[in-house]
Amino acid sequence: MGDRASPRLLDAERRIQARLGDRQLDFESMLAVSNIYRAATAVRRRAEKGVLSEFGLSWGGFTTLWVLWVWGEMRTADLAEECDLSKATLTGVVKTLEKRGFVERKQVESDRRRVTVALTDAGLDTIERLFPRFNRYEGEMVRELSTNQKQELAELLRRVIVTAVAE
């Protein structure tokens, strides 16, 4: 209950209650959700300033490279879904990755509306050197958690994801 012990947060809670008047406040949910967001921001910033910047990659760029590495050449639409990005955003990310020489676009002969994206040799080399370091960095981010706690965390988050994604 480290959060509850913080005078900073107790103060905030008191202020919020004052603003809310009689209306009830679901403090546990508020804390859970806001911590999800803060953790994600912190972890992303850390990754981008640390490992990723050395390779000239953003979080989204890394994700895209990683997906292509694991799954191989893919159509734009599938790649976007796998990266959890809109088609429009993926177009931009791929454009940047192309500029950096990490990926290449290929027109599909049988259907000229379609385009596939694949790693270049440089992209392959980069992700193969980068991923082990990224995975090590991930380990550092959760180093205060036991193996069980990591699994517990992943599972709790999975339930939130399922709820949030469902329409």
Add this chain to the structure above:
Amino acid sequence: MGDRASPRLLDAERRIQARLGDRQLDFESMLAVSNIYRAATAVRRRAEKGVLSEFGLSWGGFTTLWVLWVWGEMRTADLAEECDLSKATLTGVVKTLEKRGFVERKQVESDRRRVTVALTDAGLDTIERLFPRFNRYEGEMVRELSTNQKQELAELLRRVIVTAVAE
């Protein structure tokens, strides 16, 4: 163990291992970190498409309004820190909020480099109507979790935040 049970993920794990060869993979950490990010994205998107869009606010805009509501008029630098944004980003967010009529800037008389930001009447009215709904939405996002699990989740994330933010 929901994640491990998914054939989709097992397949991915196998592929990653194949790419990695003999090098070891810290799968628990990978899953924990990637789920943090996916959960944050899902929760944010859901909030922006649901509650927030009705009020013409982004996640960052809402956060800013909320901080100003709880803490009152603030200097730009403090507001940026409290919102966990860079000064530059906050300038933009405040500009948007000003355009929408939610906040106003005030030059500080005693030190003309400084600027404070405060809620307008419209901003106050908005956040007072919005926050209860946002808090209800937060509850929905974690409705699959017991109170203990919410606290557990918040605590596990707090440890990650502390690790990631420390330099």
Add this chain to the structure above:
DNA sequence: CCGATTCCGTTTGGTAGCAAACGAAAACCG
């Protein structure tokens, strides 16, 4: 005092992110 330094918010230039509109290509169907 006054020159150098520090402090503060904004601007600049870049990437990332989305929805909606678009244009070309394929598929559908009468």
Add this chain to the structure above:
DNA sequence: CGGTTTTCGTTTGCTACCAAACGGAATCGG
């Protein structure tokens, strides 16, 4: 076939986000 509809990826227009550079204002040191 040929017109309509659907399916693609991209473009457009917007907000958000950051680091670094900037420029005005305050402060510090002699």
